[in-house]
Amino acid sequence: MSDARSPEDERELNTLTPPEKVWWKRLGPDERRWLTIAFVWCLILFTGMYVWMGIGDQQTPIESYRIDPDDFAAETTAFIEEHQVDEMEGVPVVAPPPGSNVYLQASQFQFRPVLQLEEGETYRLLVSSTDVQHGLSFQPVNLNFQVLPGYLYVIEITPDRPGEYPMICNEFCGLGHHVMTGMVIVAEAGAEGNAP
């Protein structure tokens, strides 16, 4: 059996034992250089978000409001009645005019209505939920947003390529989570039959 350790042993297991009395020493040349480079990179990462706000076309939506879920459901129904052009698997299809407010309701387990939009035009999506939290994910462009009941999120989108873009829910919303989908149909610019 060994007895208690001598002071030399103290330094033996290094990081596991108390350090030498004065453990601060001057930084070595490579440490100083790395610290400088690392800090500069941190500042670049920080300013990068502001720079992208200036140069990028893809910005995080900020505009949002509180809304009563029942009011939102009623407004969505009125919006659908005004702009419905078709029906797809039981879900109403709307063709709102470019630049307008477009209601998009997430509820267990459906996004409604189906949106028929025009390529290159900008739409203000007014998104909310009438029950639990949902995730709004446009595929395959892979743009993703959180949808909360009681909060209206304004998301301005400008679909710039024609095609069919499914929406899927990517926030767990209950046992039917994997059947919750929706659809955005983007028509070519100037195509017939898209105007209301």
Next chain:
Amino acid sequence: MTTRTAPSRICNVTGFIINRDGQQLALAHVVSGVVLLALGGLMAILIALQRQGLPISDDWWYRLLASHGATMLLFWLLLFEVGALYWGSTMLLNARMRAPRVAWANFGMMILGILMAQWAMLSGNATVMFTAYPPLTAHPVYYAGILLFAVGVLLAVVLFFANVVGAKRDATYEGSVPLVVYGLVAAAVIAVYALGTGAVAYGLLFLQSIGVIETVDPATYRLFFWGIGHGAQQVNLAAMVAVWYALIGLTVGGRPVNEGLSRFAFLLLIAFIHLGAVHHVLVDPGLGTSHRIMNTSYMLYLAVLASLIHAFSIPAGIEAAQRERHGARGMFGWLVRAPWREPGFSSLVLSVVYFGFIAGVTGVLMGTMQLNMLIHNTLFVVGHFHATVVSGTTLAFMGISYYLLPLLSQRKLVAPRMAQLQPYVFAGGVALLTLAMLQAGRLGVPRRVADLEYSDAPLGVTVFQSGPTPTVMLLVSVGALIAVVGGIMFVWVMVATLLTGERSERPDQGLGFAIGAPARERQEVLREMAAATRTKPTTDTTVDARGLKGRWQRFEAPGTYLLVLIFLAWFVVMYVVAHFNLAQAWPVG
């Protein structure tokens, strides 16, 4: 010497005074953590195989997913961390465990909480996932179980601080606490914040579930929840870095080149890391731009700076120790001659490399406000946190277990060859798993969806049935299964050691740990080596840099310097590529 209430022994391997209470408590927490790791691993097998056609009902798949998340993220990691806190605050300080009976009662309470939460999740009464976002509601027993567990961890943190303060008062050590304990203190401080906000979040839901309050605002809940949801991962981060430093000491006898810098980095973590939790709500309604940017950037990325400091200090510590002992052979000779067969060392290196290159970089990408739109709630997120807590934290914890369990249980490690191989199998599997998950996320695959073919959805979705997605998802499953094999190897070695390992006063024999020779004998060897190098006119800040020419000789850790520059280049490339991808998406705002 102070009087001790519990009998103590002196470890024949490390020379530490081992307090029995601390030893038994640390062992109990670590072992029960490992049992939960095994349980979570079994669930991972089923979750992965369902993706490839194993007939599991959607209901059960979601139950397993919920339980897998809570089991791994909360129960396994936090139990192990409590064990590490008791270990660090008693054995490393030669101190006694304060209020051991309270600690045992607390342990019982945590286990009770785990059983309650598991019952609720597996019986289908709490299929709300780890995040438990309201208005989804679960059985009150679920919230109560999680609360009991969280309060238990908080109490354990209090006991940890009592141990540390008591050790200082009893003067069981001189000067500052060891670096590893310092790191554990950082983890404990962050835990107080995380568990406090967690108690608010789950407390509100519990009150709602028993009808005391009517509703919980979903946006407010998300802010509080992520205080623990991500806060707990910051505890894992700080604890993992502390374990990294412990492993440097244990495997190569190293220490940071500049210990003050490492301690400063821990301070940065304490001050800023919790702000980053906001990156979970970057595409939520209700928050302003400045709030998002200041928080998600951890205040000018000062917490990232802390990680970049550790990213230098850890390899530099290894390099310095290796050069001291083996001399230098060029830029990377120290790495080539490293003890790659030590499970502790291989775990350390794989954990550090993977955490830096994959986990850290993807974390910063998802925490960049605009990039988050491409990532939020996709499998990319899942890939990121498997990289952090599995290949980072879990692997580091496995690595140190190869020391802790034999030394604490005083039994020789069983199946050392399997132990040598284990970190490589586990890390390989997790690497495949996480890289495939990250790629799947880039392809848009959502998280927590039982059926990617959307076969029952009225408006069908076929985007995930063609192109590279099916192959990538197959790789996710294969990687998961390989990782589970690595996990089983670990659990096997640990359980077999505890149950059948040969009792020994010198349980380190069998694996060539750096502490393989008794501390005293090894001391002699090291002293001779140090004397040999001292004959040269070297100072503290230069290395024995044989084979290195010119200015590189002036560096403390030239190999490490080159490695971190390569890492930074990778970081920059990933950042630029991510913005290039973002520019391809629809204009949005």
